[in-house]
Amino acid sequence: MVFVLILGGIIGIINKIGAFDAGIAALSKRTKGKEFLLVTLVFLLTTLGGTTFGLAEETIAFYPILMPIFLVSGFDAITCIAAIYMGSSIGTMFSTVNPFSVVIASNVAGINFTNGLMYRIIVLSLGSLITLVYMYYYAKKVRLNPKASLVYEDENAIHERFLKSYDIESKVEFTIRRKIVLLIFALAFPIMIWGVARDGWWFEEMSTLFLADAILIMIFSGLSEKDCVNTFIAGAADLV
Incomplete structure (x- = not known):
C-alpha cells in the first residue's frame, strides 16, 4: 500500500x-x-x-x-x-x-x-x-x-x-525540466524490475526506490518545498 x-x-x-x-x-x-x-x-x-x-x-x-x-x-x-x-x-x-x-x-x-x-x-x-x-x-x-x-x-x-x-x-511547452522529470520517473521502473529479478526486492525496497525517485523529482520540479509536500500528499490521496 x-x-x-x-x-x-x-x-x-x-x-x-x-x-x-x-x-x-x-x-x-x-x-x-x-x-x-x-x-x-x-x-x-x-x-x-x-x-x-x-x-x-x-x-x-x-x-x-x-x-x-x-x-x-x-x-x-x-x-x-x-x-x-x-x-x-x-x-x-x-x-x-x-x-x-x-x-x-x-x-x-x-x-x-x-x-x-x-x-x-x-x-x-x-x-x-x-x-x-x-x-x-x-x-x-x-x-x-x-x-x-x-x-x-x-x-x-x-x-x-x-x-x-x-x-x-x-x-504546454515540453521544457527540459519536464523532460528530465519524466526521464527520472521512467528510469525507476527498469531499476525496480532489475532489483526484483536480481536481488529479490520486495515492497520495502521498491518503496525506498520510488521514495528516492520522488525526492529527485521534487528537486527538479521547480516547486517550493511546501508545494511539493502538499501535492505529493494530494496525489497519494487520489489513489486511496
Missing part, C-alpha cells in the same frame, strides 16, 4: 508541473493528421507499463489528461478509455517481466522468471494486435459516423465536462 501511495504522490507532482500534459501535447502534435497513431502509441505505452511493472490503477490519472485530446481529435470517450484501459489490461494479462506477478511467482516456484518468456512475448504481441485492430475499426467507424459511438447519447455531456475549459490552441 505504501508503494502505491508513493507512486500516486509522484504522479501528483508530475501532473502539477504539467509534465504529462506537455509530453502528451508534444505527442499529439507529432501525430497530427495521423490521429490513430496517437491511439496506438497510448495503447502501446500502457501495454508496456502493464507487462513490465503491472500498470493498472495508476492509469486513473491519465484519463482526464488524455480525454480532451482524444475528443478534439474526433474520437469518442470509449476510444480513449480503451486505449488506456485495454492497454494496461493486455499488458498485465500477458505480463513478461512484471515483478508483481511473473518474477514473484517464478521465485516461489523455484524457477527463473525468464522461463517461458518468449511464449509470453508472443501472446502479448498477438493480444495487442487483435485489440489494436478492433480499436482501429471501431474508431474509424465512429469518426465517419458519430452516431455509431456506444456513448453517443452522452456525447454532449462528455464534451461539456472535458472540453468546457479546454483550449485547443493552448500550448
